[in-house]
Amino acid sequence: MSHQIKGVGKLDTAYDGSNLKIGIVHARWNSTVIDALIKGAVEKLKAFGVKESNIVVSSVPGSYELPFGTKVLAESKEGPFDALISIGVLIKGETMHFEYISESVSHSLMKLQFDINKPVIFGLLTCLTEEQALARAGVVEGSHNHGEDWGAAAVEMAIKHNA
Numbered sequence: 001m002s003h004q005i006k007g008v009g010k011l012d013t014a015y016d017g018s019n020l021k022i023g024i025v026h027a028r029w030n031s032t033v034i035d036a037l038i039k040g041a042v043e044k045l046k047a048f049g050v051k052e053s054n055i056v057v058s059s060v061p062g063s064y065e066l067p068f069g070t071k072v073l074a075e076s077k078e079g080p081f082d083a084l085i086s087i088g089v090l091i092k093g094e095t096m097h098f099e100y101i102s103e104s105v106s107h108s109l110m111k112l113q114f115d116i117n118k119p120v121i122f123g124l125l126t127c128l129t130e131e132q133a134l135a136r137a138g139v140v141e142g143s144h145n146h147g148e149d150w151g152a153a154a155v156e157m158a159i160k161h162n163a
């Protein structure tokens, strides 16, 4: 019998997101996948009770701009936010561009949380092929949309940070 090992595990749907304000910053590269990821995250946020009027969505050109774009939104008049979700899709090309962006953006988003003292959910897909990206946005039949996990993580971390 195969055991389901990978995955976020049981979501604690007990979290009440009705008083949370969440910011989503997304890159515009690979927009078919981006749009699906945003949809998954927003639907999960609303499933946890986050009001649509408390979900602010902003975009940046590409994933390299996610750290600064997330900081800008976090510190803008649109806030204050209880958590932010940074969404990007990197697909490996022929050069080392992918590696340098993946590495710098992941470290920067991790550091940003502590700089702004707010949860920043890591929504960067780092894919070797377009098929991998589509399969992680729930676009492929039967595949799971990772945007949903990011929405759930934003609610949980916001509530734990506010406690």
Ligand SMILES: O=Nc1c(NC[C@H](O)[C@H](O)[C@H](O)CO)[nH]c(=O)[nH]c1=O
Binding pocket: 027, 028, 029, 030, 061, 062, 063, 064, 065, 088, 089, 090, 091, 092, 097, 101
């Ligand atoms: O190259 N591929 C990608 C990409 N490049 C642009 C980069 O993020 C940035 O916007 C520019 O370098 C300008 O600073 N951005 C992505 O989100 N995904 C990719 O797959």
